[in-house]
Amino acid sequence: MANGIWIIAEQRGGTLRKISFELVSEGRRLADQSGQPLAVVVIGQGIAEEAKKLASYGAETIYIADAQELANYTPEAYTGVLADLIKEKQPNIVLGGASQQGKELAARLAARLETGLAMDCVGLRLEGDLLIAKRPIYAGKVFAEVVCESARPQMATARPNVFPVLEPDAGRTAEVVTVSVAIKPEDLRTTLVEELADQSGKVDLTEATCIVSGGRGMKGAEHFIILEKMAGVIGASVGASRSAVDAGWRPHSDQVGQTGKVVNPNLYIACGISGAIQHLAGMGSSKVIVAVNKDPDAPIFQKADYGIVGDLFEVVPILEEEFKKIM
């Protein structure tokens, strides 16, 4: 019978990503509730030492798939390794990250295992052995509670920044198991030719804890510098509304909303954004929302915790100065 909770860890360049710690922490909570063992799978090359860090967050078993062909992520090679291992050990639950890599990998893996996958979850709980997954749909206009009763493992991916990371406990130890890896040639058809590093150095919007966003009220690409400056003071990433992106002021990768990125920072500062429904859907789960807008009737104020009615070109530089005083 299927037993155990498994985490698919995510590493890049030999370093575990934050989502891996979030996943192991949430896995630990579910394992404690249900008495099921918690295991984590780490795939890559030369990652054994890094992988062992996950013991102090509560992993009892750490499976390490280490091979030269696995140094760079590709969905097929990683899916093959995971599918073989899961078929052999038959865990009850498999959790991955709802990151760019994690969503793709989980989707292909679920299809290979012919099981159900709850994508991009913001809440996970157990009823006996059954995983109840809560996920936003329509970019958060509605939440769905979904289950997978008829197949195992039950799979889910967890949205980054949602599940809190446990305090590491150095007293915890894990059994480390080296997985024998047999990769089929057809799983190596795709190759990573090049990795172009993002020069901006800013945290991706989906993982940012603080976001400053600009909309139509920014009046032009050249004015985003004032948001960049304020963002620099508080360590925020800069986003944009669809109208700012469609106007060509910001790249598509900056767009927040139903047809852009769905974000959930601790602080979201919306500047010159009126609050179209498709934008509100993408940022409505932010913990604290601040709106700066000239129009006191702008819909954004209905969603904001704090609002300032005023010209953003006056307000933003003042906020920057005020933030500087306390940071």
Next chain:
Amino acid sequence: MNIISCIKQIPDTETQIKIDSSGKGIQTADIKWVMNPYDEFGVEEALRIKEKKGGKVTVIGVGPQRVVESLRTALAMGADEAIHVDDPAAEGGDALATARVLAAALKAVPFDLIFCGQRAVDDDNAQVGAALAELLQIPLLSVITKVEISEDTSKVKVQRPVEGATWVFETPLPALITAQKGLNEPRYASLPGIMKAKKKPMAVKKLGDLGLSSDQVGEAGSKIKIRVLTPPPERQAGKMVEGETIQDKGAALVKLLREEAKII
């Protein structure tokens, strides 16, 4: 080249979503249905490749009669043929069940490249493309913003933005690509295009035509089931920060963020 583009029809993103009386679905009475925006990028890219390399673009959609409208839109943009799987038993499936329908419908269609949207902006699943690639046993390239077909059309090179980097992948064809915003600017259908679209072939398929039974697909064939839908946690409109001057308001806001919200 033979290029397939998969289309889903979704409620326009300006739609207010209301939960229906079953608690498991949404009210569909006043919805304006449109082509999923990410699928539009897929259709556009398929057309651009055809224009450069020659070949044929086939669009495929699963769903009720209304889906014909989105398929005709793609034909009006320049696609050559459409396949409409119109069978109530095929609807409402999870990703794998839906991918099974698509895979069966594509059995008789030669292809070098398949496009899907990176996700549909209704159920936000981002899984159908991956499941279809798995069923067809072809490489999967997800959330792609640039596509280059090699001179001899045997390979494709793509750009995939991830957190903090962009990965450049290369893979032999056939392959499946899921389209991300930034890949292109989809064209509007021209009036002559719309006229021509009316005469382009649209094959209508039932499950029986595809060799599928109703327990393999749709809701019956799904592993993932919705238990209940709930509205998002209600956000109360908060405080308007007051002050004599803009300077006062700014200072008051930063104080509130630090002392009340404890966020800075």
